[in-house]
Amino acid sequence: MTVASEPSFLPAAEPSFARAHTSIRSWLLSTDHKRIGVLYFFATTLSLALGGVFALLLRIEHLTPGPTVMSAMTYNRLFTLHGVTMVWLFMIPSIPATFGNFLLPIQIGASEVAFPRLNLLSFWIYVLGAAFVLLAMWLGALDTGWTFYTPYSVHSPSAVVPTLIGIFIVGWSTILTGVNFIVTVHTMRARGLGWMRLPLFTWAIYGTSIIQVLATPVLGLSLLIVSLDHAFAWGLFDPARGGDPVLYQHLFWFYSHPAVYIMILPAMGVVSEVISTFSHKNPYSYKAIVYSTLGIAFVGFLTWGHHMFVAGMSVFDAGAFGALSMLVAIFSAVKVFTWVSTLSKGSIVLATPLWYVFGFLILFMFGGMTGVAVATMSLDVHWHDTYFVVAHFHFVMVGGTLTAWLAALHYWFPKVTGRLYSERWGLLGFALVFSGFFGTFVPQFLLGNAGMPRRYYEYPERFQLLHVASTLGSWVLAAGLLLTVGYLGHALWFGRRASGNPWASRCFEWRTSSPPPEKNFSAQPELGLDAYDYTTPWPASEERA
């Protein structure tokens, strides 16, 4: 029986990336992709917290059918801010800019991304954009919904322009990061590492980056025009001045549909990694995962009209968009089948990251299938702009992306921090998050069926029971998330030290120390053995957490 050669992650003589330099300046102006990933982590998590607070407030307002704790205008501004903050300040950058930044070079055996200084610039551009959005909040925020439909957004006397400028700027960060990652994967791979040997998380980030680069400019353009219409009454999207508001919708959704794939593809990458690692098993079909990733990235650009089935487009156009939406759904279905099949004949260890992935599987199946449901044209006529759609996208974005983000957090926590957290607390956190999520959003499917429209400050009394249930669920979800912050924070200082490979994974990032040194690997990275080759035993010393 052959034994693989010693992986090169024995404790390095050099300091970890976190200890190599210790001044504040060395963190804030670092060109080390790992430090930039950590910076992004804090910035995006703060945004998550802010968006989460908005959500909790909204749900408290919904405890009663009439006014509860706030005025209508406050409510309308809060749901807009919740959407804007969550989508652009958390969901889009969360996995790619944090975990992607940290892991991408390591997973391809490189010491850095292609353009480290551009990487730093991307981060500060993100911060500048976020600052504008915060400024807009301070100036009274806006009430248009995160979709800014015209002509209302053109005429609403609120802080529309600063918000749009903020998002425009954050868009630049997204594009530059996307360029950086694409070039990195193309040109910085270690010798001998072909495309079809790349870790699946790398593929996911690559596919995401393509969408980021191609879709975001269209958002920038549409928001720029809305700003001009709002500030100077140029009327390009204002029917009162000869413009076409439906055209705005086309342009907006041309970006915003691919944007949801920016949000889910990295999450899917995480799921692929965690399933393989914790079942100690090769993916059931590596190619299926890769091709479905590229399929989503491409076909995702062709489906935007399914947000506009009742907006006034022709039956033919609606039909085409509906059909293409079915096609894009198949790619996700393929992934789900592949993930579940990977477990077969594995050697499965139950741990917090895997629990989160199981949660992801269930919630993403519901979220994805309700996506197929709303893509079914006649059904969408009833569900459009109701809580059904709200529940659908929260299932995929929270049940999908946030759950995978939590999985990633728990999976790579030892790699980034060099510490282990308590498995017991991890499980409790998961139980609270999962049940809290269910409790929050399943009632919302039912609310949507019953006809409860979205973005409603007040609602008819008959919907109250379901609303109260949803609010209670949100408190459980929030408790789970707070608990997670708590025990992870504790582990940061007091957790047991982690070895280079506590999960006994074969993926490349586990072949260096935890945390990695500044240059990622202390010697030449040992990438001869495949990232998903669990057939060859390793020395016993490295197979223990």
Added chain:
Amino acid sequence: MLRWFRMLFRLPPGASSFADGVDTLHLFLIGSTLLGVLLLSLLTTYFVLRYRERSGVRTTPVVLASGTGELLLVVGTLSLFVLWWVIGYRQYLSMRRRPAGAITVYVVAKQWMWKFSHENGALENNVLTIPVGRPVELLMTSRDVIHSFFLPAMRVKQDVLPGRFTTLWFKPTAPGRYSLFCAEYCGISHSAMLGEVRVLGAEEYQRFLADSSGAHSLAEIGREAALKHACFSCHTVDGQRHIGPSWSRLYGSVVTLSNGEQVSADAAYLTESMMDPAARVVAGYAPVMPTYFGSLDSSEAAAIVAYIRSLEQGPSSPSVRLPEVVVPPLVASSEPKGDLHP
């Protein structure tokens, strides 16, 4: 079965001819989803239990996907998705194709109320009264921002746009009072823009018509509006060609546009011609009609359409003989001709 399904999933009782079909498709889809999720969850649970790590064993065999298996799964799932798309498309198509004999109601949405104009001249605010068992077509426009007309019980919804007319039709199948919601965020009182559709039995509806019919029918109101806005400077009602097409026999006829296309001169087209006249100009006429967006109250526009419709069968009254009007050829000149140009 549908009744049980509706109760369990909080769907309002179906009150239109669309509801049963839509809810059945819904049941099919959600049922399949729940079944699929259950199966995959059971399979996952089985794998986790069966392939739990045994101490000492840390290697696993390489398992590669069977090509046929993958293909079957993909084709099977895709077929299911496509089937749902087909059914949904056909239902959607029927939702967009109004049947003959529909009652027409003109709807104006504005921040934050609904205004309904019936053909008999009746005007209603926020309450729409219609008879059971007859299809009703709504011709809708907005005075300001985008709204959306949503009747959960009827399973219908359509955005209502400023500067354009959108249509929605349905056939109520049960008398009752049904919630009307605005389903597109339109400002501070969006959630207060509520309304009601009252579906009456045939006799009751006749009584409603008799009681509500104004001194003037909608068509008469339309004629007054046309006079007031000087429409007759360019349009005749007796078939004579003038600056603009005659309104006699216009409604519902097929007209040829300047670009060769043919359209039906229905309510939507006629209203568009008032709001955005240059969009689709009848062949042989100069594009000189000014827009009435903003100057014509939407109920006036609706009334004028009703008046034009009343001329469907022919001219209404004898009129004077107009002099020949020389229609300028449609060249690509930037300077519009004629002293009627604003």
Added chain:
Amino acid sequence: MNSVRHAAQFQSLAQQDHATRLGMWVFLGSELLLFAGLFALYAAGRVAHPAAFHEGVAHAEKSIGSLNTAVLLTSSTTVALAVESLRRERRAAAVTLLSITIALGAAFFCLKLAEYGAHFRAGIYPGGAGSFFVSHGTPGLPLFWTLYFVTTGLHAVHVCVGLGVLGLSAQAIARGKMGGERAYVLENAALYWHLVDLIWIFLWPLYYLA
């Protein structure tokens, strides 16, 4: 001659060359999508208001527009020649050709400003403001002109960025910091300039000729 050092994250200058070029191409992809949105708006507007768009084009400043086309096309030629010169280590020639390119780009910008001035004098402002629209009431005409201003304005912003990038490159070459082995930096700058030119080539017939 000093051998040029590559940046620390790369293994060789060749890798750096390859990576930077690929990066520029990918970035240009995003720029292309930006303008594609504007062209999509034009197409929609033209389908909705054919007469107005016809009328709008008729009032365009065709001579300035055509002159600008010639200016940009020439500048693309000179920048390509500059790249070739630099590859052959003929730095003086490269700097001269770059300077001509920049001068032509600046000329484009000035012509554009003059053209906007002509529009304003004729009473054509974005948003349908201005006396021109009082006497020319074809519906859709303000839409044409507003789109014109937004598209050409955004294009002019890109011209300025391109000029800046070219200027920095010229400076670097003149100071001996960019030679033949780092010609790819200038190539990337030239690529950006070519995109600016390409956008104009599409813009010109739509707003001036059709």
